[in-house]
Amino acid sequence: MARMEENDAGMGHIHGIANAFKQSQILFTAHAAGLFDFLAKEKTESAIARAMGWSPRGTRFMLRALAAMHLVRARGARWRNTPSAAACLQSGASNDQGAFLRHTRRGWDDWARLDACLRGGAVKRERHYAGSEAERDYVRAMHAIALNNAPQCAALVDCSGRRRLLDLGCGMGAYAAAFLQAWPSLCVVLVDTRAVLAMAREHLAARGVADRCEFVAGDARRIALPADLDIIWISNVLHAWGPEECRACIARCFAALRPGGVLYIRDFLDDETPGAAAFHPVFGLDMMLHSEGGGCYTAAEVAAWTHAAGFKQGRLLRAGRKSRIWTARKP
Structure with a gap:
């Protein structure tokens, strides 16, 4: 039993690391779509789908994923940002992290080159060119x-x-x-x-x-x-x-x-x-x-x-x- 629990814990740890990129992509996609600005006030699921241009099915899954990440929450049939999302993910908020998300997202493809870089491949000299x-x-x-x-x-x-x-x-x-x-x-x-x-x-x-x-x-x-x-x-x-x-x-x-x-x-x-x-x-x-x-x-x-x-x-x-x-x- 102890060995089984140890194996389960080890698998859970490995799976968590392997799947972490999915939550990043959910966050990047929601932010780029303007979802957190839209959810400064409560909105229905159908209104969210229309505003974002998402399918009803995709909207349902997306909102539930963001809720599991503690970024949005439902009250009855309406959805709104959590306090942390309101403070960090709405444009112009007190601790707006939008620029950080855009900067981090730009590194997505670079990290796919990690193996080549480890083998001595050329690095990407600049992620942000002067004046850009x-x-x-x-x-x-x-x-x-x-x-x-x-x-x-x-x-x-x-x-x-x-x-x-x-x-x-x-x-x-x-x-x-x-x-x-x-x-x-x-x-x-x-x-x-x-x-x-x-x-x-x-x-x-x-x-x-x-x-x-x-x-x-x-x-x-x-x-x-x-x-x-x-x-x-x-x-x-x-x-x-x-x-x-x-x-x-x-x-x-x-x-x-x-x-x-x-x-x-x-x-x-x-x-x-x-x-x-x-x-x-x-x-x-x-x-x-x-x-x-x-x-x-x-x-x-x-x-x-x-x-x-x-x-x-x-x-x-x-x-x-x-x-x-x-x-x-x-x-």
């Missing part, structure tokens, strides 16, 4: 996540007595805004591509802090950094680069900081614990598919790079479930 709608979705998706993380990170970064902070690969400026609002005497230099900086300007103006920002357009891998900086903040940038690019970037950061300046590197630093959560190794494969040398680095690797650049011994800070912050000071 795909790039805007990617930037908005990362921004929605950053907005949730920024207050905690701002509390961990000590800017007392500091004047200039550089945000390398700033995205739409969620972290910059949090630092500026927490430290009224601070000025921030934001570095990213021209198209992304245009989005950052809009966000920072809306937050009322754009007057304390300097915008520098360029490739974060190669751009000459301004000198005389007190703090450099790099969030979720290094995982897209190879080790040599990371080392070179950290050396440039060391040169750009004043004596006593501090480098903060926030990333998906993997502790490589056997049996730990799957996110980090899976994300590492994602980077293998979409970059020449990127991946999930460990805190030990980042510490070795900062030490080689000349920084003092650093320390590791917790920054949520998936991320850590490595911070090191210039002597």
